[in-house]
Amino acid sequence: MKTPLSMLLITSMLGISSNSWLFLWLMIEINTPMFSFMLSSTKENPKNPLNYFIIQSLTSLTMFIILISTMTKYPTTLSNKTLNISMHMIAFIKMGLMPTHNWMMNMMKSMKKTSLSTLMTVQKILPLKITSMITTSQIIQSILLMNLILSSITIMQTTKTNHLLLMSSIHNISWTTLNIQSLTKISTLFFTIYSLMTISLISNLSLTNKTSLNLPNKNSNINLIISIMAISGLPPMWGFMSKFMMIQSMYLSNTPTLTLLTLLNSSILMLSGYLKLCYNMMMTNTKMKTKIPKNSPWLLISNLISPSMIILI
Template sequence: MKMNSTSFLFLNTMMLGIMVSLSSNNWMMIWSGMEISMMSFIPLISTKMILSNESSVKYFIVQSISSSIMMLGVMMMMMSFNEVYKSILMISLIIKTGMFPFQNWVMTIVEGMSYQSLFLLFSMLKIPPITVLSYLNPNLEMFSLINLLVGGILGLNQTSIRKMLAYSSVFNMGFMLAATKSVSVWFTYFMIYSFMLYMILYSLAKLNVNFINQMIINEFNMNSKIQLWINMLSLGGMPPMLGFLSKMLVLQLMINSNQLILAIIMVFSSLMITFFYIRLTYLSMMVYSICMKWYKLTSKLSLNLMTMNLFLMLVFVLMKPLT
């Protein structure tokens, strides 16, 4: 996705659609905002990659189906089907976000998308559906638990980095669903997750890495490997990095809500995700690497990212008593 005037126009239109959905007070305007963002995102998928056109068509078909289901739920709400319309709206929103059991369409389109488009798909486009789910106030404990397990287990045997990040998105959606009861916790988790995801995708785009074996075979600069490793550990929730803060807030919310089983599942699924990241980076830096292991960190970007991941969490924890 090259940032020319056309891409900039569609990006602004997509953000406008998201803002329309968030600021609306009726279902028709929420639906219209989602449609505007969806139609603006489709041209941003188109790249020089062979599968980009296929990915854009699949994305359009799936989003059209979910929008039709959403309109069906709105019409049933107007006809006073009290319990049925909530279930139909939930199904449409789950399809839009690519959560379990409708995560397969995401896995089929990520291979034809650039890393810039993946960032928009995994972060910005999920804001309206999750916000609408919080409006419905359903019991999402079971959905959260299943997404945590599916994202953690199925992400272990992936060789494509794009699919690995897609299952990581499914895993993080489990945390976001559990935190929808508290707007501040959910929004804090989303902002930290988006920040870490952007750093990882930026590093992968610079290295031009698409599969795991490229990290193992190619001899990248040790600074780049350590930078990517620290970002992945932060995304997995390894303390004392920034990613642990967001998961700690959700775990605290679950414990205060007496949802202890869900909190335990969150911890164990986070261990699975962190194990995968550690295995990948350990192989690339230690076992199959011919670089000197005492190589000094001279890159300013690597040092800055290490500092942000290690000390931002401490800053937020110290600021918490002030709020």
């Protein structure tokens, strides 16, 4: 599994370091079979590698056709509004944003820790690069704001871990995509923090073997609860600090008030949903032992010291 994961990281880094559309497409083409091979090597659901490969290949083929036809007419840039929207939608499908998220939801039901962490983090990098290279129209901004609102509402109604992770992904990726062109450095930091929080949460969910967060579990631990609080945006943890920096930067760059209010309201809804999950976890089993697993103290430490590290940055 180490070789496919290494190739995924290499293709992602090479892709984001180039401004060539064809080179980016080539890295995506190499990346797709590598992740499919990674899924097949972990002996998970045999349908997952094929489903992933088909969806990614179809979107990549569409992307290639658009690039070839566009470069013939517009050699320097993708300036046509329709083509910009098409490229954004390709990236949204690849990342599993609403309303094209069902394929990812079905895959996540049977994925193991490493594959799931990779899908939620590393596999978002190249699609995000696509969105950073084209202008974000008002239509795309509206779609992203709807993703923020719907994911926040959904998180308040779910206790399934795969729903939790997917809605969290949609929420945070929407934040990143909204600002990745105008606030590239802040968006990159935001995505990095999201990735670390997601890996921490998935690791803790794996340690407790929980598929539903409102079911009693003797192995539930304080580390899992803190990971959920961190990704929820509860002050002063990772999620809060990253969103605070993003909102501050957007305000200074004269972002429309309606957009800022939508971001703030969706974050409050998301926080309420996560706190409800934490309450359910603690109250469904009043004798739950909140212990720190001996094999993962670094996860707890990283969640606790992160706010101080961000302030220093």
